[in-house]
Amino acid sequence: MTLVVVYNPVCGDRTAEKFFNEEVLPRLKEQGKIPDKVIATTHPNHAGETIVELLKQTTESLTVILGSGDGTLHEIATSLHHSLDRQVQSQVAIVLVPCGTANALYSSLFPSQSDDPSYRLKSLNLYLSPSPTSIVLSxxxxxxxxxxxxxxxxxxxxxxxxxxxxxxxxxxxxxxxxxxxxxxxxxxxxxxxxxxxxxxxxxxxxxxxxxxxxxxxxxxxxxxxxxxxxxxxxxxxxxxxxxxxxxxxxxxxxxxxxxxxxxxxxxxxxxxxxxxxxxxxxxxxxxxxxxxxxxxxxxxxxxxxxxxxxxxxxxxxxxxxxxxxxxxxxxxxxxxxxxxxxxxxxxxxxxxxxxxxxxxxxxxxxxxxxxxxxxxxxxxxxxxxxxx
The missing domain is CATH 2.60.200.40 (Tumour Suppressor Smad4)
Structure with missing residues (x-):
């Protein structure tokens, strides 16, 4: 399984890079999860282009640790929609770290609101847990x-x-x-x-x-x-x-x-x-x-x-x-x-x-x-x- 980290450094209050360097990447290292790539997006749709390209290069499922708001996940979904040349079915599992303004999806999945950094790590902690659970997105x-x-x-x-x-x-x-x-x-x-x-x-x-x-x-x-x-x-x-x-x-x-x-x-x-x-x-x-x-x-x-x-x-x-x-x-x-x-x-x-x-x-x-x-x-x- 391919593991990639993607974060948008300019979304929300622009603290995604700091949060990933201080909280997310060290936690992955502690658990022995070494990403194949760590990508900070540099332009609109960069995340979508990255995911589509990775899927073209592998037949494995893809896990994406995504630091963003809802907009970056939307870019990924829309890029998948427009990449009609892909011939194989694939699975993309998202570990969502909320870094955007509203974070509607994350707030819906984890409704208890908190300013504590641990709140933003709930999806990551589930991924790293002995019995990870996930839901399919429509x-x-x-x-x-x-x-x-x-x-x-x-x-x-x-x-x-x-x-x-x-x-x-x-x-x-x-x-x-x-x-x-x-x-x-x-x-x-x-x-x-x-x-x-x-x-x-x-x-x-x-x-x-x-x-x-x-x-x-x-x-x-x-x-x-x-x-x-x-x-x-x-x-x-x-x-x-x-x-x-x-x-x-x-x-x-x-x-x-x-x-x-x-x-x-x-x-x-x-x-x-x-x-x-x-x-x-x-x-x-x-x-x-x-x-x-x-x-x-x-x-x-x-x-x-x-x-x-x-x-x-x-x-x-x-x-x-x-x-x-x-x-x-x-x-x-x-x-x-x-x-x-x-x-x-x-x-x-x-x-x-x-x-x-x-x-x-x-x-x-x-x-x-x-x-x-x-x-x-x-x-x-x-x-x-x-x-x-």
Whole structure:
């Protein structure tokens, strides 16, 4: 088995190199684990290029001790997706050392938060233990389709999140804030910049497999129910929030946007989709500036619920449009679906609805185009797993 160490020295607070030199590499040496390579990435997609090249050179499985945030793991997954010339099936096992800003995957796998260095070594300690355990990661492939046949089709792979609407706008705008606000506070600033915007689009949700159903979380039953006997369903906008997760229940340590991934886990690979549509509020019936301003306050309540251990998924409208818990008798504020994929078709005239985020990578759908995302258990024959 090939063992390689890869870390991104500029991710997060730029302490990955120091942490690896002081904590990770000495621990490997103590346990007699000598890496075949130690690589500090020097440019975008360096990690992905490295993993693909190593897989081409060996028929063995590959273990990667990866010091990064979610973005570098996304680069690896996307590089595997695009390396179609590989003819053999392979396995890549990840030992994840969180060094990024949000570290969504690591926070989901190891939810107890701590500033102690030992917290960042949980995956490594499992790998070095007498009985190491790992889980297989699912992936979600997003394809951005042109408006006309023969146009430029782009694709990318998510290990954490694929989204549009507010979340994609936040990620798009937060990049301009990265230098002045390197921590997660930049995401909150970007959220405030976009909180009053609505996004006009149509969505089709498709099941995981033929003859299966798209499922919807029922707040009253606290369980998922089938919403069709089989086949897809369509939802009309406007939307304020549309986000799908894979492998995670949160996007940062306290932001549990998709809590049911952990509390009501799927038996098969699936996307958990969190949707907010403002016209479900019984007191809002038009897309006016006043309606947007009124609903923005409720949008803040919903996002705040994600910070309260995922409380937003059980919020219900009262007859007066207020947001409360189960004592209200109206519709659920959040539509929480579980399915195999989605198709996002933005209105031609809504340029803000044309952003798509795939693990932080931002795409712009051209007018008249669309984006599709689908779940998969591997990436072109490569199985990704993580010690957890």
């Amino acid at each position: 992936s979600a492939t997003t394809v951005v389709h042109p408006s006309q046949p023969g146009g430029d089709t782009r694709s990318s792979v998510a290990i954490v999140v694929a989204s549009t609407a507010l979340h994609a706008a936040i990620l798009h705008d937060s990049e301009a804030l990265r230098s002045s606000h390197p921590g997660i506070e930049r995401f909150k600033i970007a959220a405030q910049q976009n909180i009053t915007r609505w996004y006009h689009a149509r969505v089709k949700l498709v099941p995981s497999h033929e003859h299966e159903s798209v499922e919807l979380y029922d707040v009253s039953r606290r369980s998922f129910i089938a919403v069709t006997e089989e086949g897809s369903i369509e939802l009309e906008g406007p939307f304020t929030y549309f986000l799908s997760t894979v492998n995670v229940d949160r996007l940062e340590s306290l932001f549990r946007i998709a809590p049911l991934h952990a509390t009501l886990p799927s038996r098969t690979p699936a996307l958990d989709i969190v949707i907010v549509r403002p016209l479900r509020n019984p007191t809002i019936n038009d897309d006016s500036e006043g309606s947007r301003l009124r609903f923005a306050e409720q949008g803040g309540i919903v996002l705040g619920g994600a910070y309260r251990d995922g409380a937003h998924v059980n919020m219900i409208y009262g007859s007066d449009g207020s947001v409360g818990s189960e004592e209200n008798s109206g519709q659920s504020v959040v539509e929480y679906y579980r399915c195999g994929g989605w198709e996002w078709i933005p209105d031609r005239d809504d340029e803000h609805a044309r952003f798509v985020c795939v693990d932080g990578e931002i795409f712009n759908i051209e007018a008249g185009g669309k984006a599709t995302t689908s779940i998969s258990g591997n990436i072109h024959g490569t199985q990704l797993s993580i010690f957890a």
